[in-house]
Amino acid sequence: MLINKxxxxxxxxxxxxxxxxAEKIFENKEAAVAAFLHSIYQHQQIKYPKFYKMDNLSxxxxxxxxxxxxxxxxxxxYAPEDIGVVFANASASLDTDVKYYxxxxxxxxPALFVYTLPNIVIGEICIRHQFKGENAFxxxxxxxxxxxxxxxxxxxxxxxxxxxxxxxxxxxxEEYTAVLFLVEKEAAAGQxxxxxxxxxxxxxxxxx
Amino acid sequence: xxxxxxxxxxxxxxxxxxxDIQPEDIGDDQPLFIExxxxxxxxxxxxxxxxxxxxxxxxxxxxxGPKVFRSVKTMAEYITAHQAQNA
Numbered sequence: 154m155l156i157n158k159x160x161x162x163x164x165x166x167x168x169x170x171x172x173x174x175a176e177k178i179f180e181n182k183e184a185a186v187a188a189f190l191h192s193i194y195q196h197q198q199i200k201y202p203k204f205y206k207m208d209n210l211s212x213x214x215x216x217x218x219x220x221x222x223x224x225x226x227x228x229x230x231y232a233p234e235d236i237g238v239v240f241a242n243a244s245a246s247l248d249t250d251v252k253y254y255x256x257x258x259x260x261x262x263p264a265l266f267v268y269t270l271p272n273i274v275i276g277e278i279c280i281r282h283q284f285k286g287e288n289a290f291x292x293x294x295x296x297x298x299x300x301x302x303x304x305x306x307x308x309x310x311x312x313x314x315x316x317x318x319x320x321x322x323x324x325x326x327e328e329y330t331a332v333l334f335l336v337e338k339e340a341a342a343g344q345x346x347x348x349x350x351x352x353x354x355x356x357x358x359x360x361x
Numbered sequence: 362x363x364x365x366x367x368x369x370x371x372x373x374x375x376x377x378x379x380x381d382i383q384p385e386d387i388g389d390d391q392p393l394f395i396e397x398x399x400x401x402x403x404x405x406x407x408x409x410x411x412x413x414x415x416x417x418x419x420x421x422x423x424x425x426g427p428k429v430f431r432s433v434k435t436m437a438e439y440i441t442a443h444q445a446q447n448a
Contacts, residue, residue: 202381205381206378259414260414262407263406263410
């Protein structure tokens with residue numbers, strides 16, 4: 154069954170700036186990635202001690218999701234099983250894999266080891282928000298809007314999910330990009346349909 | 362013992378990335394897990410690494426873990442006893 158789906162919110166974190174629904178909400182021009190992510194956390198005035206334990210990829214995806222859902226998302230409208238998360242990136246968890254490999258030469262770090270899978274990002278988000286719906290983390294060479302559209306559309310059309318957080322969460326060394334979309338069946342006036350064309354339009358804002 | 366307690370608190374904060382916490386926020390007898398500092402099972406493994414890296418103590422008996430890592434004070438007592446044994 155065909156169901157209308159809308160992009161009800163978007164969040165972009167890239168090149169030391171944060172955008173919510175295409176509007177710049179924060180910038181910290183000089184900071185390296187770890188300091189930049191920490192400055193977003195402080196700017197959002199979040200209190201979540203586990204944030205400090207996350208690797209940079211998880212911090213990036215987690216923060217982008219926090220910003221994506223702030224003010225927009227009516228979580229109480231959904232059962233935990235109705236909300237899913239579908240991410241993709243190019244480097245998987247390589248950033249942390251390399252750091253973990255370095256520690257393994259002496260005494261391997263358990264705290265780093267637990268982040269040597271990219272889907273841990275999704276786990277951190279689901280723990281934070283108590284989401285229990287379908288989730289997946291795909292590795293693609295580059296952002297593939299059509300794939301994301303088709304995969305998420307299939308989940309919603311088949312009634313597996315009622316809402317989905319999806320997009321691209323990529324981080325390797327000092328290079329990072331998060332482009333996330335909140336997809337729901339109900340939208341406010343003026344919100345865009347969830348189509349690959351509209352996904353690309355928003356993604357291009359991040360790469361403009 | 363006071364210096365060891367302070368050193369341990371600083372090391373725990375660094376090793377476990379407890380960036381919102383200062384050494385003085387951790388009581389000597391405060392439970393480290395669940396209701397105290399709220400540490401989890403991965404943190405427990407990091408504490409074992411901390412003992413090994415900083416104090417050259419290898420926790421050989423896993424059953425000792427809950428007793429040794431109950432608080433900063435029990436950790437300090439375990440380190441002191443171990444160092445006296447090997448002096």
